[in-house]
Amino acid sequence: MKNFKFRIHDNNYKVRILSHEGNMINLEVNGTSYSVKMKEDIVMTKTPTLVRAASKRPSEPLKVNPSSNKTKVLSPLPGSIFSINIKVGDTLKEGDSMLILEAMKMENDITAEKAGVVTAIHVTVGQQVLQNDLLIELE
Numbered sequence: 001m002k003n004f005k006f007r008i009h010d011n012n013y014k015v016r017i018l019s020h021e022g023n024m025i026n027l028e029v030n031g032t033s034y035s036v037k038m039k040e041d042i043v044m045t046k047t048p049t050l051v052r053a054a055s056k057r058p059s060e061p062l063k064v065n066p067s068s069n070k071t072k073v074l075s076p077l078p079g080s081i082f083s084i085n086i087k088v089g090d091t092l093k094e095g096d097s098m099l100i101l102e103a104m105k106m107e108n109d110i111t112a113e114k115a116g117v118v119t120a121i122h123v124t125v126g127q128q129v130l131q132n133d134l135l136i137e138l139e
Contacts, residue, residue, distance in 0.1 A: 071116055073136040075129045079103030084125060086136070090118045098136055101129070110135065 006013040018026040023038035082100040086092065092112040101108045116138035123135050 069139055070119070071114060071138040072134055073098065073110065073113075073138065075101065075131055075133045075135055076108070076110070077101070077103050078130045079108070079128075081123045081125050081127045081129065081135075082107055084121060084123070086118050086121070088118050088121060092116055092118065092138065099123070112138065114138070 002017045004015045004017075006015060014030055016028040018028060018033075020026075023040070025036045025038065027034055027036060079101045080103075082102040084099045085097050086099070092098065093115050094112055096112045097109050098112055098118075099110050101110055118136060119139045120137040121135075122137070123129060123133075129135065
């Protein structure tokens with residue numbers, strides 16, 4: 001099966017694992033065969049466990065300045081524009097759907113955070129956008 005070379009206290013050892021079944025291992029050390037019983041079973045995992053490090057900075061919520069006349073709608077995550085449900089000059093109420101952003105094979109409905117009139121649309125259907133790219137301006 002596998003061959004290993006060890007050097008312990010200036011002595012060289014050639015170890016060859018012949019078979020492994022449960023907690024019994026048959027091996028050969030420098031030509032001499034041994035049968036070794038492991039103290040504990042070797043646990044083999046079928047799928048690896050992935051551990052993601054915590055983010056260094058907290059996510060920033062989308063903030064709308066209620067006293068400002070202009071509102072800029074930014075992309076919350078990278079993706080592509082699936083559809084645009086508005087046009088320049090449309091009057092929107094809070095919660096109205098503006099566009100659909102496809103990201104990670106999911107359709108995300110981007111809605112108006114406050115009421116206003118659409119003054120500019122900076123994207124087109126099929127366009128790729130990154131997080132925080134300017135999508136729409138409201139007044």
